[in-house]
Amino acid sequence: MRLxxxxxxxxxxxxxxxxxxxxxxxxxxLAIQETKCRDDQFPYLLFxxxxxxxxxxxxxxxxxxxIASRVGLAEVQEGFDGMPGxxxxxxxxxxxxxxxxxxxxxxxxxxxxxxxxDDPHMAYKLQWLERLAAYAGARRAAAPDxxxxxxxxxxxxxxxxxxxxxxxxxxxxxxxxPERAAFRAVLDAGxxxxxxxxxxxxxxxxxxxxxxxxxxxxQGMRIDFALGSPAFAARVTDAFIDREERKGxxxxxxxxxxxxxxxxxx
DNA sequence: ATGGTTGAATATCAA
Numbered sequence: 001m002r003l004x005x006x007x008x009x010x011x012x013x014x015x016x017x018x019x020x021x022x023x024x025x026x027x028x029x030l031a032i033q034e035t036k037c038r039d040d041q042f043p044y045l046l047f048x049x050x051x052x053x054x055x056x057x058x059x060x061x062x063x064x065x066x067i068a069s070r071v072g073l074a075e076v077q078e079g080f081d082g083m084p085g086x087x088x089x090x091x092x093x094x095x096x097x098x099x100x101x102x103x104x105x106x107x108x109x110x111x112x113x114x115x116x117x118d119d120p121h122m123a124y125k126l127q128w129l130e131r132l133a134a135y136a137g138a139r140r141a142a143a144p145d146x147x148x149x150x151x152x153x154x155x156x157x158x159x160x161x162x163x164x165x166x167x168x169x170x171x172x173x174x175x176x177x178p179e180r181a182a183f184r185a186v187l188d189a190g191x192x193x194x195x196x197x198x199x200x201x202x203x204x205x206x207x208x209x210x211x212x213x214x215x216x217x218x219q220g221m222r223i224d225f226a227l228g229s230p231a232f233a234a235r236v237t238d239a240f241i242d243r244e245e246r247k248g249x250x251x252x253x254x255x256x257x258x259x260x261x262x263x264x265x266x
Numbered sequence: 267a268t269g270g271t272t273g274a275a276t277a278t279c280a281a
């Protein structure tokens with residue numbers, strides 16, 4: 001089975017590219033982030049024509065996450081238990097969606113952007129990650145043998161080598177110690193980054209800012225990851241970043257991350 | 267020009 005995660009930066013602007021990607025790489029399950037649309041605006045029919053069922057949550061032009069699957073889509077859940085909200089009044093944002101696809105619990109995640117170190121969004125981001133780690137820990141305790149993967153745009157570069165310049169990111173978000181500690185706390189809940197071993201750095205990125213010619217200059221960040229439970233991680237046979245998807249007209253600012261899974265033996 | 271691009275919606279906001 002082949003899974004992938006991709007921050008598409010608007011599904012409506014990118015749908016032809018996304019469908020072509022699914023077919024080109026024979027992807028079974030795609031976790032999508034930043035659809036930037038409401039549920040009623042999602043291009044479901046184009047996915048169905050390509051053989052994929054879709055679950056989506058989107059409230060407005062911001063955020064929005066989805067899962068497209070051609071191997072089943074069960075137990076769909078918006079958000080996760082304990083997910084913090086934002087705003088006044090506080091409300092859940094469309095940043096998390098899970099479903100069971102061919103026995104794997106897939107969680108599509110769009111972790112909040114902290115904006116700047118002293119912005120209220122940063123505290124929100126850290127609390128969001130803390131609650132996510134608690135959710136992951138609770139799931140592990142409840143079903144230790146379950147194959148679970150948390151995949152998406154984490155908006156964190158866990159290692160210095162995950163950014164093109166630590167000097168550039170001094171006193172900026174994505175690389176701060178509190179964010180990195182929050183990411184490690186999710187790993188400590190019993191998950192493994194299944195992508196890095198197959199895509200070792202330095203200089204391996206999943207995101208390049210649209211401005212400043214960052215992509216041709218190879219100045220990016222590695223911020224998109226798939227974190228698997230032991231039962232999931234044990235089945236991973238390969239992973240790669242499809243850098244080709246960042247090229248050309250109409251590219252998202254993120255590249256897809258693909259994970260291959262061996263069949264389950266029982 | 268000092269956010270230089272992109273995309274939502276359509277004047278700004280977000281990334």
